[in-house]
Amino acid sequence: DAKTTQPNSMESNEEEPVHLPCNHSTISGTDYIHWYRQLPSQGPEYVIHGLTSNVNNRMASLAIAEDRKSSTLILHRATLRDAAVYYCIHIPRTPSGTYKYIFGTGTRLKVLA
């Protein structure tokens, strides 16, 4: 199965940028990279996704390495509401054409006031 590796936890000060790294060395050319976050007592929430080039949206930016074996989620100004577990997910296409999300253990982000 596709595997991602993330640090177990990270800390950031409020209003500062946060860079959350992820390694996905088994990725192949057509596999997307998705990031989700999970706040306490809630289901995962979509953050951003990409394939090859860097991506920006209102929540975050995603920087994808040239060899696509790693990526970094960037929160430009962390707030207390960003404290969550962040999951990097690499989504392989199966022979039947379906796909499934393989979650790792994620990175628990703590934001300090």
Added chain:
Amino acid sequence: DAGVTQSPTHLIKTRGQQVTLRCSPKSGHDTVSWYQQALGQGPQFIFQYYEEEERQRGNFPDRFSGHQFPNYSSELNVNALLLGDSALYLCASSFGQGAMGTEAFFGQGTRLTVV
């Protein structure tokens, strides 16, 4: 738009019993996936339903089964419950079976406790 709704929110069952969890996908979505999340762990993929058929399955025993209805809603059934089945069960909906480039929406989950 109510998003993905799951019921019930909490459930307590006795070992050996059977349980059915329900999920209504986000409006416009036709694909439903189910996940099991043990405490402190990431969600684990159980299976995915599209066009009322199971399309993909994770590493879960046959005690776990599901169904998708014509209105795209879905049920997860677990037979012969074990203590180890205690977890948060998450439903996720999306559009298109092979749409890797689109986001999935998750429900709040059903917390199942087996005693």
